[in-house]
Each structure stands twice: as C-alpha cells, then as structure tokens.
Amino acid sequence: MINSSEIRQSGFRGELIQSEDPDYDEARAVFNVSIDKRPVLIARCVDADDVARVVVLARKHNLPLAVRSTGHNVAGYAVCNDGVVVDLSRMKAITVDPSARTVRAESGCNWGEVNDALQPYGLAATGGFVSITGVAGLTLGGGLGWLVRKHGLALDNLLGAEVVLADGRRVKASSHENEDLFWAIRGGGGNFGVVTSFEFKVHPAGTVLAGIVLHPAGAAAGAIRRWRDLEAEAPDESTLGALLFHMPDDPSLPPPMRGAPVAGLGGVYAGPVEEGEKILRRLREYGPPLVDKFAPTPYNDAQRMADFLWPPGLHSYWKSSYFKALDDAAIDIVVDRFAHVPSRHTVIVLENYGNSAWSRVPESATAFGHRNWPWNIVVTSAWSDAKDSERNIAWTRELLDALGPYKAPGAYVNYLGGDEGFAGLQAAYGTKLGRLGAIKAQYDPTNLFRLNQNIAPAPLADAPGG
Template structure:
C-alpha cells in the first residue's frame, strides 16, 4: 500500500472513518452478504458523504490503488471487496427523501430496499426492486433491477430519473436524459463501471397493499407444474407476477409443520393491480393442480419484500449462476426436474423471474440492459450454512447451469454473474457492449473502476 504518512493524511481528510486491518472494526467491516467471500482490503473508507467519496477516488487514482465499491454488499461474486486495495464503503450513507406530490424518492447509495420501502410505504407508494429487502439499492439498480412489480412498472432502471455520479477524475456530475445522457444510458444496466453513484432519483407508483403468497406442489408434479407455468405466465395480466421456484419448505410457522423439510415446486404470487379485480385475476391461479399448500392474502408491500430475509440472513455460503430464457421446451423441463430433485442443501434453490410485460415495451438499445425480448431471468443458487458444503453447492449449481444453458438466450442478468470472464460479460450486453466500451473510454479511460463485471476501455 502507501506510506503511513499518506494514509494518515487521507484519514484526516475524511469525515467518515478509515478502517485498517489493526482496527477492532476491521473484521466486521470486511464481511459481506456472501459468507463464501474472504477478502482482506488494506483500507476501508467508510464514507460519510459525497466529499468523502470524491477524496477516496482521488486517493486511489493518485496512488495507483485497486478500488472496490461497497453499498449493500450483496454482490455474489464478492466484487464489492478486494484484497490489499481500498474499499469505498457507502453503507452509512442512508439519506432518503420522498416527494409524494411528484411521486419520486431520492436515495443515497448506502440504503437497502428495506430502507426505501419503509420510507415510501408511509405515502402508499413503492418502486421496482428485488425480492430480498436487505439488498442494496445501488448494486441492484445499476445492474437493471427486476422484481415483483416489473411486469407492471418495468425494471428499476426504467424508473431511474437521474443519478449523481462521482467520476474517476474526482469530479461530480448529474446524469439524466438531459445531462450526460450517454452516461445515464450506460448506468442503466452497466453496473459500477463508470463511477460511484452518490444519489438515485427514482419514480414511485401507487402500491401499498398487495395480494400475495405462495403455492406449493409436490416435487412429483414438478414437470406438470412447470409446463403449466410456462404457458400461463406470459398470458397473465401484467398486474400479476409470479416467480417459479424449486425449494425445500423451511421450518417456519408460516407453513404447515407437515411440509417442513419437504422438497416442492412453488410459485410466489403478487397481484398489485386494482383491488376490485383481485378476485377475478387470482381465480386463475387458486387451486391449480391441487396444491399441497396455498395462501394468498392481502399484505403490506414491505412485508412481502422482507419475506425471504429470515430464511437467507447474511453470512451464508452462496454460489449462483444465471441466464436469460425465452422458452422452456419439454427437454429443458425434464432437466429442471432432475436437478431440482437433487437439491444439495435445504437452502439451495432455482428461481424463474418473469421479465415480460412493461419490461418488453422498452427497446433493447434504449438502456444498457439488452435482454428486453426475454420472458424470464433464471437463477440457480447453491446455498449452505456450513462452509464445508461450499464445494457441494458450487458443483450442483454449475452442473445445473451447464445442462440448462443450451436452452437460454445466451447471456445472464449481470447481477447474477460470478467472476466468469470477459465473454460472459459481453454476452450479458449483446449489441450494447461496444457502446458501453465507448462510454467507459470517455468517463474512465484508465479503468479505475474495474472491480465489477468489467467493461475495459479501449
């Protein structure tokens, strides 16, 4: 790293804290959501404000230090950390301001989606996010962002109105449709390649209560249910969202004790349309194929968003693989069933997230997110509590993915990539990749921001 004097000067310039390996806070500060990641940065700058972020960028640039960006810390590949370098830790920047008249929310990069949902729900509003409330706003948004409201309101990036960005040269700019439009285009799906976003302005929608809940079917019926789902979901009203999953029923009072530990196929439903149409729409999915368990009820949207938090706390061992999917032919259904019956641990799972509806109404080159023509984003997640099971869940996820990848659209949601190499990053962006290289070359010609799914400058 650098000389002690330079590090001391840097620490004195920060309003936040500079954490080093000898500090008591270091061990907790270097931990992220995925317990499989074990990296040891030389410095962790817990930035208090935008000025701290700009100083940290300049320090890394001027001293040729590897730079990593951490907000929520949910990146599966652990790219929010680095060995030996500097981590710009944004987790303490949690300012949120809701404008109920304009139906917007301004969010700082340390916020999680649980923070945002708490603030916006007071006004009966919400925006598009993922399915786990502890996920950071920054990482999910910059990768695209899909979740329960996507069929009705698009991706998270389709609801991003502007962003303040600290650039590699140490300056701060605002990116929007009117200001730095090329940078704004790239931020919407291009990840953290172009700078540090210090503020997001997001559009809100009138979502307070939703009708939501799971249906479980026997694993013996997995192929039948998946074939029904692949036909039903694309035809469903856009206000109805349901993601398909293979899972083991957790030992929770939410579910009948007789199902605890049983492997099932499932769909988690969310209806966010007019309440007077709820019964009509949900009648199409209630009681289908004699479920083992079904419970759809009216719940606050933040409660649905936080449903999985209790089952997937920080520190578990994660290895995931993803792909975009257009069609699920019978041969793919059969392979899904075979791998699902071999779930290696109680927490391992496979999800198919629908990304049609309003998502498909945006042109594939209108943002960096290129897979606007796809029906689903798939995630195969090997998850374990015990580090000794790490290899087992990794091997299962890789084998499952290799079997199903030939039926994919070719690339993955960038937030579901591990460290898989340049070809997989290119495939995530398809025809948008070369334009992203142009923007990268303009805003980060020396590739300071390279601890990500990297798009190198020319």
Template sequence: MGRLSIDQLRERVRGIVVTPEDDGYDTARAVNNAMIDKTPAVVVTCANAGDVIAAVDYARENGLDLAVRGGGHSVPGFGTCDDGVVADLSAMRGVRVDPVARTARAEGGATWGDLNAATHAFGLATTGGIISTTGVGGLTLGGGIGYLARGLGLSCDNLISADVVTADGRLLVASEKENEDLFWALRGGGGNFGAVTSFEYRLAPVKDIYGGPMLFELEHAGTVLRAFQELIADAPEQFGGFPAFQIAPPLPFIPEDRHGDPFVLIVSCWSGPLDEGPRAVKPFHDIAPVVAEHVGPMPYPALNSAFDALVPPGLQHYWKANFVTELSEDAIEAHLRHGPRVPAVNSTVHIYPINGACHRVAPDATAFAYRDASFATVIAGMWPDPADNEANIAWVRDYYAATAPHSEEGGYINFMADDDQSRIKANYKGNYDRLVDVKRAYDPGNLFHLNQNIKP
C-alpha cells in the same frame, strides 16, 4: 498529484477510516458471501459524497484496487478486495420521497427495505428486488428485476437521475438531460462507470398487494412450469410472480411433517386493486393441488422482505444465471432433473418473468439488452457450511450446464459468479461496443474494474 497518505485520507473523510490495525477491521471488511475473505488496505465508511470522492482519489493516486460496496450482496464479493480500498456506502441510507411528484431519492447505500419503508408511507413503490436487504445501488445498476417489473419495468427503467463519482474524482449528475451517455450506461451496465452516491426513482401507486407463496408437490413440477409459462404470457401486468424450487422452511403455514421437504412453488404478487386479488391469483392457484400456502393481502414491503430470513449474512454463495426466451420442453426437463435436488433450505431456483412493461423498452434504450427475453433464471446456491462447498457448487454448475443450451447466451449480471467474466459480451449483446465507448470516456484507466467488467 503525488501519493496520498492514510493520514491525509482521514483528514478528508467525515466518516470512519478503518485499516488492519484498527478495532472493527474484521467487521468492516466482511461481505455477505462467507466464501469471500479478503483483506483490504483500508475501508472508508462514507458519510457523504465527499467521502466517496476522497476514497476514489486515494485509490487512484496510490494505484490501488477500488471496491464500491452498497448492500454487500454481490455474490462474487465485488464489495471488497485484497490490499486495496473499499468505499463502503452502507452508512449512506437516507431516502427522501416527494409524494406529489411521485419520486424518491435514495442514497447509494440504501437497501430496498429502506426505500420501501419510506415510499410505503405514501402508498407508493417502484420495482425492487426479492430480498429487502439488497442494496438499491447494485440491483439498479445491473437492471433491477423484481415483483413489480411486469407492470412498472425494471428498476433501471424507473431511474430518473443519478449522482455519480467518476474515476477522476468528479461528482456528475447523469440523466436524460445531463451526461446522457453515462445515464444510458448506468441503466444495466453495472458498477463500471463510477460510484453512484444517490438514485432518483419514479414511483407508482402501490401500497398493499395480494399474494404470497403456494407450495406444490414435486410430481406436479412439470405441470406448474408449463402452466406458468402459458399463463404469464398474457396475464395482467399487475401480476408479478415466479415459479421456484425450494426446500420448505419451518414456517407455521407449512405442515410440520413437511418441513425440510423440497417443493415447487409459485410466489404471487398482485399489485392491482386489492379486491381483484383472489380472482387474479386463482388461475395460478388452480394449476395443481396446493400443499400449503400463505396467500392474501399484505403490505408490499412485507412481501419484499418475506424471504429475508433465508438469506442472512454469512452463507456460502455460488450462483449461475441465464436469460430465457421460452421454457422449452427440453429446458423444463432439465429443471425437473436438477431443481428437486436443491441442496439446502437457503438455496433456490427462481424463474422471473420479464415480459410486460420490460418488453416495451427498446433493447438499445438502456444498457440492459435482453428486452426480448421472457424469463431471467437464477440458480442461487446458498448454504451455511463450507464443508458442503464442493458438492453444492457442483449442483449449481451441473444445473446450469443442463439448462444453458436451452437458454440465451447471456444472463443477468446481478446473478453472475466470479468465474463468469468470459460471458460479459454475451450479457450485453449489441450494446457492448457502446458500453466500451462510455467506459473509455469516464474510466479509461479501468479504476472501477471490480465488477462484471467492461474493459476500456
């Protein structure tokens, strides 16, 4: 096939095709991370799977880079590119719930807020992330860590099927029964294998939860981390919470004279019977004196969106991450040195537990390989002023350098920065070679390379 013209692309697409000459181009090309300022040749705001096929075909036939954007939260800015094609799925946000089968199908541009709103009406949920504006696509393809993971497994563990546009422009169904190798790779292998236009999830009965944040003084940070590790090892799997370092935002439940102070937190989420919530949370509540808390019953979507205001579009982002088998004393000491220096109210450090149901999946059953890790740590540097970039990036890197020797070699790909490509083999351990084989089968030309890339 010869080169496709922009006019031919416009004729094929139901959605909106935007080029640098068009109104709205700067809005169309923007991603959440304001460090990323790229100028694609064309942004295709896709209305359906056919539009995604057209965008893929246009990029392939014209030899252009292709970026696939869902929620736009990719820290390295993989949802855009210079002089290439952006297949923007953000207009494809429909969610259809089957309450009898306890399944939901979400389009590729849906956010966790979209999915939670649809499933909550039926008292159902599946493992999502921590910020509701995150796209279901990127989170699930990388694995999918969230509040419900200890009880339900990762997002990718609850994936039943996916509709995928491959590099040759085909629309395939990937499931345990169709294109099984592709389905295996999609569950943790990132966006390496195609553009997923819809995801079908298994749901579980979760409507209201009991939980929220508890703030402790920094002098108790070591006690909090040690106690959390001990308690979470055999806590009921309906408990999904994590410790964090965070500057107190100006919220009503925090004493006004403490706004802007750094604290160590535990964010709790009990998804079992609501009347058992206070008893389930009490061991974490009693670790040390609580300075402030906002803990109680709430709809699950309310907790899933509780931190959205701290992560608006337009912040500067630089992150680092590692899987952790055990929070050793050396690791805890490193956290105690660097965590209290969190540089902005938007920045944070989370230590997500990924035991429980996550451990019951074999390391080679999906592409997500670290089934023996107990925690996924993220050092999430986020701040508004570009003038702070040098100092705050240094905080992230220094923190990472201090904790990495006490962590696993690999980390969660959804938390990786754009300078982490050298870690790709470590991120997949024994699954890497099989991922390369699947990549060769479905994308031998590496059209889908704007990601934590598995080269064919």
C-alpha cells in the same frame, strides 16, 4: 501506501477501519461468505465529498478500489485484497416527494428501507425481490422486483443520479445532463464512477395481493407448467415466479413440512384484488396446495416475504440463463436435478418478463441488454460448510449445462457469478459492449473502477461490438 492520516488530512469525515481494528472482520464481510478478502483500508463515507477524497487518494497510490453499498452481490466485488473499500453503508438519506411521485435515495440504502419510507404515501419503488438488496448495485445492473412487469426495471424508473468520477469530480447524470453517462449507468454497473445517490419515479402501490402457494415436490413439474401457461398470458400487474426450495426446519411448522422440498408459486399482483383473485383461482385449480398464503398486503411487507429464502451467512454460487420458451423438457430437467440438490439452502427461481413493461422499453434506450427473452431461470446455490463448495458449484454448473439446448443467448449481469470472464460481458451486453467501452474510456480511461463485471476502456472503433 495510503494511510489513515493522509485520508484525514484530506478532510475525510467518516470512519476508517484497518486490519488492527476490532470491527475489521465484520466490516469486510459480505453476503457471500465464500468471499474472504482483506483490504488495507475500509472508508465508511458520510457524503459524496468523502467518496471523492477516497477515490482521489486510491488513484494517486494506484490501489485497487472496491465500492460497497450493501455487499449483497454474489460475486463479492464489494471488497478487495490489498486495496481500499469505499463503503457507502452509512449514506442512507431518503427524500420522498409524494406530489411529484419521486424518491431520492443515497447509495447505502436497501430496497426495504426505501419502500418503508414510501409506504405512508401509498407509493412503491420497483426494485428488489428481497428487502436487503442494495439500491445501488441492483439499479446499476438492471433492477428486478415485484413491480417489474407493470413498471419496468429499477433503471427504467431512474430519473437521475449523482456520480463521483475517477478524477474525483462530482457530476450529475440524467436525460438532459451527461446523457452518455446516464445511458451507461443504466445497465453498465459500477464501471463509470461511484454513484452516491439516485432519483427514481415511484408508483401507487400501497396494498397489493401478495403471497405464495406451495405444492409438494412430487407435484412440482405440473405446478410449474400451470404457472408457465398462466404467466405467458398474464397482465402487467402480475409478477409471479415459480420456485423450488426446502422449507425451513422450523418447529412451528407441521412435522411433515419441516425441511421438506416444495414448489412455490408466488409473487405480487399490483392491481385490483378481485382481478388478482381470478388469476389465483386458475393457479389453484392445479390441485390442493400444501399452503395458500395469498392476501392483500402492504407493499413494503410484500417485499420482505421472500427474505427467508436467502439468509446471510452462507456460501453462495449463482448461475442463470434466459430462455425464449420454457419447454416441458427444460422444466423436467430442473425438477429432476433439484431432487438431487446437495444443499437444502439452494433455491431455483423461474421468472417471466415477456409482454410486459420490461420488454416494451426500446432496446437502445439503456445499456441493459436482452429485453426480448421472456423467461429466465436462476439457480442460487447456497451451503453452510466450506468443505461442500466444490460439490455445490459442480452441481450448479451441471444443471445449467443440462439446460443448454433450451437456453437463449444473453445473461442478466446482476446474476453473473464472477467466473464468466469476458464471455459473461458479451452475453450481458452484446453489441452494446462497444459503446460502453467508449464511454468507459471517456470517464475512466485508466480503469480505476475495475472491481466489477469489468468493461475495459476502449475507443469505439477498437471495442468489441463497436
């Protein structure tokens, strides 16, 4: 069994936390409080050398190994029972090169921190609809964000990465170095090693038109149809989503709005404000909204505007699906089911990525799958009391089942909840799963990095989709 003295003797310089330490429970907690796992050791690394030392010892002792950046993923893979957690949360160095329009960020960073560093230069990175999402997990699985329609996924903007492999070696991956690994980590998740830093190209986006228009729940179906019709022909600069949620029970709100169910049409227009206003004018023509909060906004502030919808400290369960078209009947199902949602913390998001930078990247360019479906619906169920878990999970599954006739094949791996098994992998990667298994066999043949949406190592000829 691994112990702290053995890790210290290896030269480890970070912080080691075990069950007897007073901050153990805080250190093992993740965003989804349904996840309650007890690792033997949490190793808060200060650099890539620390990461390599922990990886080597976990492999030596054949212990489960979890990798934590910010712990935001709903499936809770950032912590494990009876194993070791490689905690990257102290690795937060950010280096901006404004002339080259690049940023290098270590894996403990979240997207808010990255865009705070970029804002003084009038630049922005593509990742993250909310600021607290980790750079690492989001990028490795895809990387949605408010600039995705204009500049693509976070992984589409990845120039290179530094990776600690299962044998402890530190390597670089880019378009000209370990190209197969670079292909795999752009969509294949944490299956191939611990990525300790990322280098991204970034884009001018100092100020954007951002905000939300709110309609009462009774007008939700019509408002969402108006959004759908506008987004189907929207320019790349427009990344607007439709949301169903409950307003906070906040004394500062007018009494009729406190805790009220609403339909929100919100997002970012990353182009000339006057052009964005033309789109908003058509959005507003649907009817007088309860709230109209669109305004020119610094991008790093715009990235925080939706943070309140996904607060920490809640139980969470997510389900999602792509759609080839967003039929009226599918919208009606979502709205009707939301009227009976068991928790006021649940948020449903409808997204559009068709005919945009996301869909123009060649399908074979990265491990990310399914760029051909324009619409996505993600149900982010959340509740405060563990006793309500069964009811909320059942409601979520029933909603996605009801949408079955309208769904397209495929899944976004970062939206998988952890209970889909191999079917989830097949949905996420399709025919790319064979190549991913072969690359996994090359870089992690014993499957040390298995606490994730796991791709088993397999020679290409033997792998599904191979």
